[in-house]
Amino acid sequence: MPDALDEMPASSSTARSAPERAELVDTDVLVWNQLEFTPRGRAAIEADPLFQQLDAMQEGRALFIDGVLDDALQFNTVLSQPFLLEEVVPMLEQPQTPTPPPRRAGARLTPI
Numbered sequence: 001m002p003d004a005l006d007e008m009p010a011s012s013s014t015a016r017s018a019p020e021r022a023e024l025v026d027t028d029v030l031v032w033n034q035l036e037f038t039p040r041g042r043a044a045i046e047a048d049p050l051f052q053q054l055d056a057m058q059e060g061r062a063l064f065i066d067g068v069l070d071d072a073l074q075f076n077t078v079l080s081q082p083f084l085l086e087e088v089v090p091m092l093e094q095p096q097t098p099t100p101p102p103r104r105a106g107a108r109l110t111p112i
Helices: 019-025 041-047 067-075 080-093
Strands: 030-032 062-066 107-111
Touching (some): 041 062, 062 067, 062 080, 067 080
16 A cells, blocks of 8 residues: 555544545555445446546456445455455456456456
């Protein structure tokens, strides 16, 4: 993570930044989750001109996690972690490959 993120005011696990500072999250892999709380979800993120400028978005290093995978990430339990890792790790290893079919009903993770 960029050092600038460490300097931002934060709560226990989150920090807020102005959209104009989107470059702060331009990392090796950009993972988007909780899309159901974003008006228009993934489409809004992909259409945002600030996010379109990020190398991670332009180079296909962005993963969008929703559905049961997002649930597994949010629950963060001894039962959900193995499921999440089983599904997401192969996608992180090759994020620019075409989206594989979900291995389980409801699993939807789509690299761009």
